[in-house]
Amino acid sequence: MKKPLQLFYTFFKIGAFTLGGGYAMLSMVEKAVVDQKKWIPNDEFWDMIAVVQSLPGVFAVNTALYVGHRVAGAKGAFAAMLGAIIPSITIILLLATVFREYRDQPVVERIFKGIRPCVVALILAPSLRMIKSAKVTWKTAIIPIATVLLIWWCKISPAYVILAAIAGSLIYALIIRHKTQDAGGNPPVPLSRGSRPTSCVSKSKSQKEKEAES
Numbered sequence: 001m002k003k004p005l006q007l008f009y010t011f012f013k014i015g016a017f018t019l020g021g022g023y024a025m026l027s028m029v030e031k032a033v034v035d036q037k038k039w040i041p042n043d044e045f046w047d048m049i050a051v052v053q054s055l056p057g058v059f060a061v062n063t064a065l066y067v068g069h070r071v072a073g074a075k076g077a078f079a080a081m082l083g084a085i086i087p088s089i090t091i092i093l094l095l096a097t098v099f100r101e102y103r104d105q106p107v108v109e110r111i112f113k114g115i116r117p118c119v120v121a122l123i124l125a126p127s128l129r130m131i132k133s134a135k136v137t138w139k140t141a142i143i144p145i146a147t148v149l150l151i152w153w154c155k156i157s158p159a160y161v162i163l164a165a166i167a168g169s170l171i172y173a174l175i176i177r178h179k180t181q182d183a184g185g186n187p188p189v190p191l192s193r194g195s196r197p198t199s200c201v202s203k204s205k206s207q208k209e210k211e212a213e214s
Contacts, residue, residue, distance in 0.1 A: 003072035004079035010037070011064050011083030016091075018060075024119055025060055026126035029067070039071045046130060054162050060084050 018025040068080030
Protein backbone atom coordinates (compact mmCIF):
# COMPACT_ATOMS: atom_id res chain seq x y z
CA MET A 1 0.00 0.00 0.00
CA LYS A 2 1.39 3.38 -1.00
CA LYS A 3 2.04 6.07 1.58
CA PRO A 4 -0.96 8.32 0.64
CA LEU A 5 -3.35 5.37 0.97
CA GLN A 6 -1.76 4.40 4.28
CA LEU A 7 -2.18 7.95 5.54
CA PHE A 8 -5.82 8.05 4.42
CA TYR A 9 -6.61 4.72 6.09
CA THR A 10 -4.77 5.66 9.31
CA PHE A 11 -6.50 9.01 9.77
CA PHE A 12 -9.84 7.58 8.64
CA LYS A 13 -9.70 5.07 11.52
CA ILE A 14 -8.66 7.81 13.94
CA GLY A 15 -11.43 10.15 12.78
CA ALA A 16 -14.06 7.42 12.92
CA PHE A 17 -13.32 6.21 16.45
CA THR A 18 -12.33 9.44 18.23
CA LEU A 19 -14.74 11.19 20.57
CA GLY A 20 -14.09 14.68 21.89
CA GLY A 21 -12.35 16.54 19.11
CA GLY A 22 -8.73 17.08 18.13
CA TYR A 23 -7.08 16.85 21.55
CA ALA A 24 -8.85 13.58 22.31
CA MET A 25 -7.32 12.06 19.17
CA LEU A 26 -3.72 12.80 20.23
CA SER A 27 -3.26 9.42 21.90
CA MET A 28 -4.40 7.55 18.80
CA VAL A 29 -2.34 9.73 16.47
CA GLU A 30 0.78 9.27 18.59
CA LYS A 31 0.32 5.50 18.74
CA ALA A 32 -0.25 5.22 14.98
CA VAL A 33 2.28 7.76 13.71
CA VAL A 34 5.10 7.39 16.26
CA ASP A 35 4.83 3.88 17.73
CA GLN A 36 3.38 1.74 14.95
CA LYS A 37 4.29 3.39 11.62
CA LYS A 38 7.37 5.24 12.96
CA TRP A 39 6.76 8.05 10.47
CA ILE A 40 7.77 10.79 12.93
CA PRO A 41 10.15 10.65 15.94
CA ASN A 42 8.62 11.26 19.36
CA ASP A 43 10.41 14.59 19.92
CA GLU A 44 9.34 15.92 16.53
CA PHE A 45 5.77 14.78 17.16
CA TRP A 46 5.37 16.96 20.25
CA ASP A 47 7.11 19.87 18.53
CA MET A 48 4.55 19.43 15.76
CA ILE A 49 1.72 19.59 18.31
CA ALA A 50 3.10 22.85 19.69
CA VAL A 51 3.18 24.36 16.20
CA VAL A 52 -0.17 22.96 15.04
CA GLN A 53 -2.13 24.18 18.05
CA SER A 54 -0.68 27.67 17.57
CA LEU A 55 -2.02 27.91 14.00
CA PRO A 56 -5.54 28.95 12.99
CA GLY A 57 -7.90 26.27 11.82
CA VAL A 58 -9.18 22.92 13.06
CA PHE A 59 -6.63 21.12 15.20
CA ALA A 60 -7.35 17.64 13.80
CA VAL A 61 -7.12 18.83 10.19
CA ASN A 62 -3.89 20.75 10.82
CA THR A 63 -2.36 17.66 12.44
CA ALA A 64 -3.36 15.47 9.50
CA LEU A 65 -1.97 18.00 7.01
CA TYR A 66 1.36 18.22 8.84
CA VAL A 67 1.83 14.47 9.19
CA GLY A 68 0.70 13.79 5.62
CA HIS A 69 3.04 16.38 4.14
CA ARG A 70 5.89 15.19 6.34
CA VAL A 71 5.46 11.60 5.16
CA ALA A 72 4.40 11.87 1.50
CA GLY A 73 4.37 15.53 0.44
CA ALA A 74 1.30 17.26 -0.99
CA LYS A 75 -0.45 14.00 -1.93
CA GLY A 76 0.06 12.67 1.58
CA ALA A 77 -1.30 15.87 3.12
CA PHE A 78 -4.43 15.73 0.95
CA ALA A 79 -5.00 12.04 1.68
CA ALA A 80 -4.52 12.46 5.44
CA MET A 81 -6.86 15.46 5.48
CA LEU A 82 -9.60 13.53 3.67
CA GLY A 83 -9.18 10.60 6.03
CA ALA A 84 -9.56 12.89 9.04
CA ILE A 85 -12.64 14.85 7.90
CA ILE A 86 -14.76 12.28 6.02
CA PRO A 87 -15.82 10.31 9.15
CA SER A 88 -16.64 13.51 11.05
CA ILE A 89 -18.70 14.99 8.22
CA THR A 90 -20.59 11.74 7.70
CA ILE A 91 -21.37 11.24 11.40
CA ILE A 92 -22.39 14.88 11.91
CA LEU A 93 -24.75 14.78 8.92
CA LEU A 94 -26.35 11.60 10.25
CA LEU A 95 -26.72 13.05 13.75
CA ALA A 96 -28.12 16.33 12.44
CA THR A 97 -30.95 14.49 10.72
CA VAL A 98 -32.08 12.51 13.76
CA PHE A 99 -30.71 14.30 16.83
CA ARG A 100 -33.56 16.81 17.15
CA GLU A 101 -36.12 14.04 17.30
CA TYR A 102 -34.30 11.83 19.80
CA ARG A 103 -32.19 14.21 21.91
CA ASP A 104 -34.79 14.32 24.71
CA GLN A 105 -34.94 10.54 24.98
CA PRO A 106 -33.62 9.21 28.33
CA VAL A 107 -31.39 6.65 26.59
CA VAL A 108 -29.71 9.30 24.46
CA GLU A 109 -29.14 11.54 27.50
CA ARG A 110 -27.55 8.65 29.40
CA ILE A 111 -25.26 7.87 26.46
CA PHE A 112 -23.94 11.44 26.35
CA LYS A 113 -23.51 11.55 30.12
CA GLY A 114 -21.38 8.42 29.89
CA ILE A 115 -19.31 9.78 27.01
CA ARG A 116 -18.33 13.05 28.75
CA PRO A 117 -16.01 11.53 31.41
CA CYS A 118 -14.32 9.42 28.73
CA VAL A 119 -13.63 12.53 26.66
CA VAL A 120 -12.03 14.21 29.69
CA ALA A 121 -9.72 11.21 30.15
CA LEU A 122 -8.83 11.16 26.43
CA ILE A 123 -7.80 14.81 26.64
CA LEU A 124 -6.02 14.51 30.00
CA ALA A 125 -3.78 11.57 29.02
CA PRO A 126 -1.97 13.29 26.10
CA SER A 127 -1.80 16.51 28.12
CA LEU A 128 0.23 14.75 30.83
CA ARG A 129 2.53 13.23 28.20
CA MET A 130 2.93 16.66 26.63
CA ILE A 131 4.03 18.08 30.00
CA LYS A 132 6.59 15.29 30.32
CA SER A 133 7.92 15.70 26.77
CA ALA A 134 8.17 19.49 27.21
CA LYS A 135 10.51 18.87 30.19
CA VAL A 136 8.67 21.30 32.42
CA THR A 137 10.56 21.89 35.68
CA TRP A 138 9.70 23.82 38.82
CA LYS A 139 11.54 26.82 37.36
CA THR A 140 9.71 26.77 34.04
CA ALA A 141 6.33 25.76 35.52
CA ILE A 142 5.52 29.44 35.99
CA ILE A 143 5.06 29.78 32.21
CA PRO A 144 2.11 27.33 31.82
CA ILE A 145 0.63 28.51 35.14
CA ALA A 146 0.77 32.14 34.01
CA THR A 147 -0.75 31.15 30.66
CA VAL A 148 -3.67 29.42 32.34
CA LEU A 149 -4.29 32.39 34.62
CA LEU A 150 -4.14 34.88 31.74
CA ILE A 151 -6.61 32.91 29.63
CA TRP A 152 -8.96 31.72 32.38
CA TRP A 153 -8.82 34.48 35.00
CA CYS A 154 -7.97 37.58 32.96
CA LYS A 155 -10.01 36.49 29.91
CA ILE A 156 -7.15 37.23 27.51
CA SER A 157 -7.38 35.68 24.06
CA PRO A 158 -5.02 32.70 23.51
CA ALA A 159 -3.85 34.38 20.30
CA TYR A 160 -2.30 37.24 22.27
CA VAL A 161 -0.66 34.79 24.67
CA ILE A 162 0.90 32.87 21.77
CA LEU A 163 2.19 36.08 20.16
CA ALA A 164 3.65 37.19 23.49
CA ALA A 165 5.35 33.80 23.91
CA ILE A 166 6.89 34.04 20.44
CA ALA A 167 8.13 37.58 21.09
CA GLY A 168 9.52 36.60 24.50
CA SER A 169 11.35 33.61 23.05
CA LEU A 170 12.94 35.74 20.33
CA ILE A 171 14.03 38.39 22.83
CA TYR A 172 15.46 35.74 25.15
CA ALA A 173 17.39 34.14 22.27
CA LEU A 174 18.83 37.53 21.24
CA ILE A 175 19.90 38.26 24.84
CA ILE A 176 21.63 34.87 25.15
CA ARG A 177 23.36 35.39 21.81
CA HIS A 178 24.51 38.87 22.82
CA LYS A 179 25.91 37.57 26.12
CA THR A 180 27.74 34.77 24.30
CA GLN A 181 29.38 37.22 21.91
CA ASP A 182 30.41 39.52 24.78
CA ALA A 183 31.91 36.57 26.66
CA GLY A 184 34.46 35.94 23.93
CA GLY A 185 33.03 35.01 20.60
CA ASN A 186 31.57 31.74 19.48
CA PRO A 187 30.67 29.09 22.07
CA PRO A 188 32.96 26.06 22.26
CA VAL A 189 32.24 23.33 19.74
CA PRO A 190 31.33 20.03 21.45
CA LEU A 191 33.59 17.09 20.68
CA SER A 192 32.18 14.18 18.80
CA ARG A 193 32.41 10.65 20.09
CA GLY A 194 35.87 9.19 19.79
CA SER A 195 37.55 12.55 19.30
CA ARG A 196 40.13 14.01 21.71
CA PRO A 197 41.21 17.55 22.48
CA THR A 198 43.98 19.03 20.34
CA SER A 199 46.35 19.19 23.29
CA CYS A 200 45.99 15.47 23.91
CA VAL A 201 46.62 14.72 20.25
CA SER A 202 49.74 16.90 20.18
CA LYS A 203 51.02 15.28 23.35
CA SER A 204 50.53 11.80 21.95
CA LYS A 205 52.40 12.77 18.76
CA SER A 206 55.32 14.20 20.70
CA GLN A 207 55.54 11.08 22.84
CA LYS A 208 55.65 8.90 19.73
CA GLU A 209 58.46 11.02 18.27
CA LYS A 210 60.48 10.70 21.48
CA GLU A 211 60.01 6.93 21.51
CA ALA A 212 61.09 6.76 17.87
CA GLU A 213 64.28 8.78 18.59
CA SER A 214 65.16 6.58 21.59
